[in-house]
């Protein structure tokens with residue numbers, strides 16, 4: 001469905017090969033600056049790879065890393081979602097109001113439809129971004145830290161929504177814990193290479209020590225995975 005073929009964005013990471021199958025949930029982990037966001041922008045074609053190639057499906061949803069909309073932007077939440085709908089599958093047509101409302105309601109943001117996006121809270125803006133990503137029945141959703149600014153119950157709902165979507169999901173996250181139950185594969189980008197595999201095979205002291213080039217412990221503290 002989507003595939004990274006020996007993809008490189010040097011000097012950040014190189015030779016990443018990854019097959020993404022329908023409905024699969026992939027978590028991208030790694031320290032600050034390891035190139036997780038760069039991986040998503042390279043997949044989207046917004047950044048030229050230094051090597052390799054990427055095969056992407058036609059319909060891709062994207063939740064960008066949180067950036068606040070300008071406070072005085074004269075655009076409502078429903079306008080943002082409507083624009084995404086009308087530039088996708090239905091290019092050239094106006095999005096139907098009912099479809100826009102349904103998308104916003106599906107992420108718990110129906111009541112925000114007529115609010116100006118710039119005055120919404122950080123978490124509320126993230127929900128509007130989610131509604132955008134779900135427009136046009138995506139086959140693949142790329143999500144860059146989509147849980148930032150969300151409270152615990154909205155984090156849980158977001159993970160469930162992404163995991164139960166028909167789309168495959170590639171999600172950048174700083175913590176594996178919120179997605180541990182649903183994740184199929186982890187791509188860990190480290191300072192000395194990367195590794196792909198099931199979480200239990202990647203999040204191990206011996207594997208991560210090699211990626212960091214120094215001894216790293218993977219601990220379970222009160223049910224949470226901590227890398228030290």
Ligand SMILES: Nc1ncnc2c1ncn2[C@@H]1O[C@H](COP(=O)(O)OP(=O)(O)OP(=O)(O)O)[C@@H](O)[C@H]1O
Nearest residue numbers: 012030031032033034035036037038039047065172
């Ligand atoms: N377009 C660009 N041109 C040059 N350097 C860039 C560009 N985009 C990102 N970088 C650099 O690449 C490095 C990786 O950035 P990236 O945002 O991909 O990391 P990340 O793993 O997502 O980090 P974080 O966890 O802090 O969000 C950073 O040092 C950043 O400054």
